[in-house]
Each structure stands twice: as structure tokens, then as C-alpha cells.
Amino acid sequence: MSNEKIINLTVNGASVQFIAPSHRTLLEALRHEGFVEIKCGCEKGDCGACAVLMDGEPIDSCLTLAWHADGHEVVTIKGLGDKGNADPLQKAFIDTGASQCGYCTPGMIIAAKALLKENPDPSLDDIKRGLSGNLCRCTGYTRIFEAVEVAAAEMRGETQEGEAA
Amino acid sequence: MSTPDLTTPNAIANVNLRQVGKAKPRNDAPTKVYGKAVYAGDFYMENMLFAKVLHSDRASANIRGIDTSAAKALSGVHCVLTAEDLGDLNRVMTDLPGQAGGGTKNTKQPILADDCVRFCGEPLALVAAESYEIAQSALDLIVVDWEDTEGVYDKFESQKPGAFNVYGDDNIVAAYKIRKGDIDKGFEDADYILENTFSSQYQEQAFLEPEAAVAWVDEHEVLNIRSSTQVVEHFRAVADALGLPHNKVHLTAPYVGGGFGGKEVMTIEVWLALLAMETKRPVKLIQTRENSFISHGPRHPFTFTHKTGVTKDGKITAMKIKVTSDAGAYAKLSPYILLYATVGATGPYRVDNLWIDSTSAATNNIPTCAYRGFGTMQANTACEAQMEEIANLIGMDSLDLRRQNFIQTGDPNTTGQIIRSAVWSDKCATQAKAALGDKEDNTDHLAYGHGIACYQQSYGRIRWMKDTSESWVGMEMDGTVIVRCAVTDIGAGQMSALAQIAGEVLGVPMSEVTVYFGDGHVNPLAGTSTASRALYMSGKATELASVAVRENVLTCMAKHFDVSVGELDLADGRVFVLDNPERGMTVKEMIKLCAAEGVHRHNLAIYRAPPSEGLDPETGQGEVFPDFTYGAHAAKVSVDVDTGEVTVIKSVGAHDVGQSINLRAVEGQIEGSALMGQGFALSEELILEKGVLKNGSFSEYLIPTSEDVPEIECIVLESRSGLGPFGSKGIGEPVFSPVAASIVNAVADAIGTRIFHLPLTPEKVLAAINEKKMKQAAE
Numbered sequence A: 001m002s003n004e005k006i007i008n009l010t011v012n013g014a015s016v017q018f019i020a021p022s023h024r025t026l027l028e029a030l031r032h033e034g035f036v037e038i039k040c041g042c043e044k045g046d047c048g049a050c051a052v053l054m055d056g057e058p059i060d061s062c063l064t065l066a067w068h069a070d071g072h073e074v075v076t077i078k079g080l081g082d083k084g085n086a087d088p089l090q091k092a093f094i095d096t097g098a099s100q101c102g103y104c105t106p107g108m109i110i111a112a113k114a115l116l117k118e119n120p121d122p123s124l125d126d127i128k129r130g131l132s133g134n135l136c137r138c139t140g141y142t143r144i145f146e147a148v149e150v151a152a153a154e155m156r157g158e159t160q161e162g163e164a165a
Numbered sequence B: 001m002s003t004p005d006l007t008t009p010n011a012i013a014n015v016n017l018r019q020v021g022k023a024k025p026r027n028d029a030p031t032k033v034y035g036k037a038v039y040a041g042d043f044y045m046e047n048m049l050f051a052k053v054l055h056s057d058r059a060s061a062n063i064r065g066i067d068t069s070a071a072k073a074l075s076g077v078h079c080v081l082t083a084e085d086l087g088d089l090n091r092v093m094t095d096l097p098g099q100a101g102g103g104t105k106n107t108k109q110p111i112l113a114d115d116c117v118r119f120c121g122e123p124l125a126l127v128a129a130e131s132y133e134i135a136q137s138a139l140d141l142i143v144v145d146w147e148d149t150e151g152v153y154d155k156f157e158s159q160k161p162g163a164f165n166v167y168g169d170d171n172i173v174a175a176y177k178i179r180k181g182d183i184d185k186g187f188e189d190a191d192y193i194l195e196n197t198f199s200s201q202y203q204e205q206a207f208l209e210p211e212a213a214v215a216w217v218d219e220h221e222v223l224n225i226r227s228s229t230q231v232v233e234h235f236r237a238v239a240d241a242l243g244l245p246h247n248k249v250h251l252t253a254p255y256v257g258g259g260f261g262g263k264e265v266m267t268i269e270v271w272l273a274l275l276a277m278e279t280k281r282p283v284k285l286i287q288t289r290e291n292s293f294i295s296h297g298p299r300h301p302f303t304f305t306h307k308t309g310v311t312k313d314g315k316i317t318a319m320k321i322k323v324t325s326d327a328g329a330y331a332k333l334s335p336y337i338l339l340y341a342t343v344g345a346t347g348p349y350r351v352d353n354l355w356i357d358s359t360s361a362a363t364n365n366i367p368t369c370a371y372r373g374f375g376t377m378q379a380n381t382a383c384e385a386q387m388e389e390i391a392n393l394i395g396m397d398s399l400d401l402r403r404q405n406f407i408q409t410g411d412p413n414t415t416g417q418i419i420r421s422a423v424w425s426d427k428c429a430t431q432a433k434a435a436l437g438d439k440e441d442n443t444d445h446l447a448y449g450h451g452i453a454c455y456q457q458s459y460g461r462i463r464w465m466k467d468t469s470e471s472w473v474g475m476e477m478d479g480t481v482i483v484r485c486a487v488t489d490i491g492a493g494q495m496s497a498l499a500q501i502a503g504e505v506l507g508v509p510m511s512e513v514t515v516y517f518g519d520g521h522v523n524p525l526a527g528t529s530t531a532s533r534a535l536y537m538s539g540k541a542t543e544l545a546s547v548a549v550r551e552n553v554l555t556c557m558a559k560h561f562d563v564s565v566g567e568l569d570l571a572d573g574r575v576f577v578l579d580n581p582e583r584g585m586t587v588k589e590m591i592k593l594c595a596a597e598g599v600h601r602h603n604l605a606i607y608r609a610p611p612s613e614g615l616d617p618e619t620g621q622g623e624v625f626p627d628f629t630y631g632a633h634a635a636k637v638s639v640d641v642d643t644g645e646v647t648v649i650k651s652v653g654a655h656d657v658g659q660s661i662n663l664r665a666v667e668g669q670i671e672g673s674a675l676m677g678q679g680f681a682l683s684e685e686l687i688l689e690k691g692v693l694k695n696g697s698f699s700e701y702l703i704p705t706s707e708d709v710p711e712i713e714c715i716v717l718e719s720r721s722g723l724g725p726f727g728s729k730g731i732g733e734p735v736f737s738p739v740a741a742s743i744v745n746a747v748a749d750a751i752g753t754r755i756f757h758l759p760l761t762p763e764k765v766l767a768a769i770n771e772k773k774m775k776q777a778a779e
Ligand code: FES
Pocket: A039, A040, A041, A042, A043, A044, A045, A046, A047, A048, A049, A050, A051, A060, A061, A062, A063
């Protein structure tokens, strides 16, 4: 194919290089490179399962062309933390039971991360609005809200590390 | 190992609950939250091909021919299959998931449409290629020579003589009747008789993970399939369809991204099996969301006509109910779902004079199938609406009316089965209703309403299926615990609950128990994660195996400490003498001693659900289910009288769960149900026009979002009277069953009139408000 291009970007701090045609989405390209922690629920921008941070901003990777990510910094759920250095949101999701089947979880935590960066002390309505692009069919969202509140409090230094509400 | 005693609670003596019943982080949570959990579509294999499926875009048509030559000629295409290539093999059993076929007629479905298509979405051709893009291009090159046929799209039309034939001779997929007591006398004894018809719509499961699988043939000539399924026992149906021995098909399920019944019947597994056998290469398929909407069966639309006789004191004297469901183009599980709706048609009430006729009719609509609640939920929604209408008619509080009629322990249900476990309907309804608080005063623009609904929902599969579940529990030489049980984990915490049960019995924290799940060729088969049976059945087997191991090691320890087994306990990684806890040792030391004595530190247990032999075909009497869960849901809504928009303000679930295993997981089921039921009541509806789906995407089919979430309260009661581990009952479907009904009743309370067809969209609500206004003006 003629309109292919070498794309260089960083994912979770490491540089990644691949060849992509112009129509390939960032979601397809990154999953093909093994970043399968980015989930795909619709490929249409309707569900938020594919959310990643690009230069700190949340995007639906299914609506972003791989070419547009050339030279940018992408962070996935795995870039936020792991056992031992977990993000407060990850800890709170575990403690509150905010993840059931877990398929919405990577995108949901990315959306929550972006929300808390914008607004470290969100009201319940702020959280509902901030997560409205991310569908979850299992949890009824309530524990997700609780997890965001718990993590926000911890990030503001109001609770002990790991303490669940 | 023995048949359970149905009359007594089965909580384990001598195990003091330290973990069970507590709200615990689940064992599967960290891997999901750190982004490490690998789902079926995340697997990659060297040399892998990618598959696409051509689905029919018409609902009823003859196929004169399919030309795949251009698709086959495309570079990068390795295989194109149509019905012609499959020949005699082109049938798969869709009946009795996991058991490879049961008794209902015509439940073998073509894998690929042969001489005709019967619904829009029916698969026509399979392609495997070097990439999805090439596979998609190949699909675009396939030419089908069609001849459109008339079709039938209405479940009542399809039963009329001369209707377009979809299925069998008469389009009747299944029918049941119940005849009990003296129906004529029952109506004679009534002071009031009320007749109403209720109907409900298609609902899509909308699990977030679309169907996905990878299939390959390994070096032992075993066909492997790693799939997003609720039922690993489908290996049998795959093997039968391909003419392979059962032991040459290996089906595993990693974490499943939601099921809700939509991954209960086989979905894409057999397609991948065919492509992998044909190409001798690994093949992967991930359904697009649009194709997912048409590749599993949504919830059946039902119509219920209720005629109820009642005394002025609120005692029901007779019920005559007609039940009709739209099975769509293939039977799938429609006969069973109809049976559930038939048994559930009377809700949680005792009705001695009863007449029910139920029918499931074939149409050229999308085949409907299993979905959380499985017919009982639709039946219950209708019954609970009728109860409110009766209460209005006779001028009685609707909860008092229910109290007059609740089925009680020891009573016979619809089919004459005696209820053995606790029935706490009254307790649950009273608490749920109280949790709503006082009713707000209406404003000029907002009308407030409160609604409640109760239910009776079975857990466990139909008893004549003779359901079993097995689990293996063992203690390693360092004292750690392993559970091997092929239960599929579809997101409700199936795996984690087994860790909690084994950890409780063997005295180690659940987080340290390793559970191997979802692989039925390495682990003992647990049966399906359906019918609210996974925890009941696999949890019970795990409890039995854990207790056997505990007895073995404690017998050895009793000798060591020179006490009786009953004087010992196992907890927090230690064995100790109960009245002198200092006397003891670590589990690790204990296991060393046990091993030196040759004590058996493992156990394989089987749990058998109580069997039965089916229903009398004339009266519909007999034992259908192992047991039932009871409870209530209450909802507070506001209705914008100018726009018809309904807002759920508070949603309360109160349920007797028998015994919660993980309280947090129980609450998670109640909360998830609250939103899924809200979607069913207010917004969700698949729109089919002459069988063609018009809103098959998440932008057109609206499931509740974070902005629709009301205040949710969970009230969890524990009678310890269930058949499951520690006296638990099934909850996955039960806690969902009354949600929509409570919201529908709250809306009727708010606007003072009832809408008989779901969902309650703003247009319908506004029309009902206006109609009522006009009636009032006319009076
Ligand atoms: S997959 Fe990107 S929004 Fe759904």
C-alpha cells in the first residue's frame, strides 16, 4: 500500500515504532503492537472502553488515527501503575468493588484520571458528567463513583493510603 | 456427594464465618484494574489468520446461489466457507447449553444458511484471511442471488392458519398449560374480576466485550478454542457439529467481559472451529458491535393477558393467564424461557385456582434467547403491574394486597412444587418500601411516584436436566490452597467466591487461594455460568471438597493434640485448640505433619442438584426448579409532566440472599441490576422493522449511563435457608427480576394512569398524561 508511514510515539514512557496506513486507528495499531489492555467495545466513540491519555488528555483511541499520534505521548491503564506502585484510582477500584467483568475498567480509570487532573475535588455530579462517555453494564456505576471519591480524597492527602471509605 | 436434604438449612457446623459474608475485594480485581487481565480477543498466536462473517441483510429470502469466486481469488484470503462446503455437517445444536441437545423439537440450527435465510443477521459465509481488512474486502466480493419471500413478523399473526411458515408445521416452538384447582369456582368466589394485557420489548444484553475467540489445532490434533463464553461445555456441541470425538475439542474461557445470558448459547465458536480445521492455522474473530447485536439472542418480547379474581378483602381466588413470546426464527432456548415465564406468571403469590396457556411462536425476527431473568422477569413485571391495578380497583394498599397472597414456606407454587426454603417477601418488601421515605409533593412540572415490586425467581437449572458441578480442592506442601473448578468467570466474581469459600473452610485468607477456572479439560467441569447457578452449584462443590480436606487434616491434628476434631479450628493460617488457642501450629507445619502421615490433602467433590422427572403435560404439575429466591425492589421517580421524561431518584433492592458469600459482590449485583432494570423500564428497545434491526449500535440503542444513576440502596437479608454453600441462594437473576416492575409501578403512581407496553419512553408517558387529562375533561 502506498500511503503507509512509519509512526513513532511513546507508550507508557517507552518508544514504539510501527508502520501504519493512513486509515488505521490508534486503537487497532496499538492493540496490534500488543497493548491489548486498551479494550474495544464499539469502534465508534460510543463506549469509552478504548480511552487512553494522549499528552495527558483523554481520547477515544478508536476515533483517533494512528498518524495523528505520531510524535505524541500515549498512556494506557498499564502506564498508571501496578502492584507496588498503584495509582490511587487503581487501589480504590480494587477496594470498592468498582470492577466486575473488568472490560470497561481500563477506559473508565483513564477517564477518571483525566477528570481528577482537571478537578481534584469533584462533586458527585461532576463525576457523573466526567464519566458519561464510558459505559459500564455490570456495576450500575455507583462503586465507580465511590472509587473516584476515595481516590480523589487520597490524592488531596485527606485519607491514609489505601483506606477505603 | 449425597442428594441434599431440602428441608433443613445446610450451613456448616463448626466453621465460624470469618470471611464469608464480609465485603471483600475480589481476587480478580487487581489483574483487571492493572490492565493485565487477558480476554479472549486479546490472545495472539504466530501465523494467525483473521476471520469475518457475512451476515444476511434480509429477514426472509430464498438463496438461489452464493458466488464466492472473487472473494476466494483475493490475495491474502485463505478460506471462504458457505453451506455448500459444509454439506451434511451444517447443523449445530442450540438446545440445552453444555449438554449437547435435549428433547425440544427442531433445535438444530444451520451453521450457515443453506437454501434460505429466516432472519436478518443469519450467517451466510465465513472468511479467514491474513488481516481483518482483507477479510472484510473478501466479504464485499461475495455475491448472493436472492429471492425475497414474504416472512411473518408478528407473534400472533404467525400462529394463524395459512401464515408464512418459519418453523415446524405450525410455527409453534413450544406450548405449556397449567390447570390447577377449579378455575370457574375461583371466579365465582370473586367479588371483583380484572383483565389486563401487558407487553414488553426486545432488550439487548449489551455486554461491553463483543464476542471473541481464537481457535487452533494443536500438535495432538486437538481442536482448541479460547472463547468469551459462559459455557465451556459447548466443546460437546462443537465436536458433534464437526463430527469429532468429544475429547478432541478443548474449549476454555478466560475472563469474560460480561454475559447476562448473551454468551450462553454457542455464538462464534463453531465458525472458528470450522475455519481452524480447514486452514490448519490459528484463526481469530472479534465481532464488531453491530454484528454482536445480531449474533446472540436478545430478550424475548412477551405478551401476558391476566384475568384475576379477587375478594373485597384482597384474597386472590383465581388467575387465568395467557402467555405469548416471540421466539424469532430459531428455537434456541425459547421453550425453556417460556417454561420459566409460565411458572413465574403468578409472581410470588399462592394461587390455588389457576389456568395458564403459554405459547412461543416463530417469526422471521431475530431469534431471541437467554437473558438475565429468563422469562420470569417479564412474567413478574406483568404480574406486579396487575397487582397494583387490583389494589387500585378494590381500594387497598398494594403491599397489604400482596401480604394477603404471598406464597409461604410449605405452600405449593404454580406447578404444585412445595417451597422448602425461607420466604421473606414481606420482610423485604416492607424494608424496601420504608427505605423510600415520604412521598414528595408534586410541583407544577414534576409528579412524584413510589413503586414496589416483589418476585419469585428460581436459581439452578431445570431439575430434569440432572445438573451437576464438580470442584477439586487441595492443600500444597507449604500450606497454600488450590481450587480447580472449570466455572467460567463472567464478571460477577465467580472465581473469587470459590477462593473465599475454600479459604473460609481451610483457614487461609481468600487472597492467598489460587483458583484455576474456565478450563474444563484440565479442571473438573463445573457446569454453566447461567441460571444463577454458578455460585450455588460450583460453590457447593467447592464447599464439599474443602470440608472433606478439612476433615482429613483435622482428624490427623486431633490425634496430634489429643483432642476431638470438634475441639479444633482452622483460621488465619493456623490450626488451634478452640478453648486454648495458644495450643496450635501454622497451617504449613500442619501440612508437613499430615504429609508425613500420608493424609489425603485433596478432594474432588461433585454436587448434584435435586433431580425430578418433568411436568404432567395435561396439568403442568411437577417439580421444575431446585429452589427460589425472594425479595423486593422499590423505586422513587419523578415525571416531568411537560416532557414525559422519567427520572429515577432512588432505587432500593431488598433481598433474602440466603447467605452472602462476598457482601460487596452481592451489592454489586443489586446495583448493576438497578441500572439494567431501569434501562428495560424506561429506554431500551431494539427496533425491528419487518425483521430488520434499526438501532444496532450504542449511539442508537441507549443503555443507562453514569448520568442516569439514582441513589441506590442495598438491603441484604440472610435466612441461611438456601441450597448453596453456607445456605446461600442464587442472586444474579433474582435481584434483577423486580427492578423494572418497581419503576413501572412508580411511574403509574406518579401520573395516575398505567402504560401497558414497555418501555416507558417520554413519548408514551406524555401521551398517557394527555389521554388522562382529556378523559378528566370529558367527565
Ligand atoms: S471502542 Fe472506542 S469508544 Fe467504544
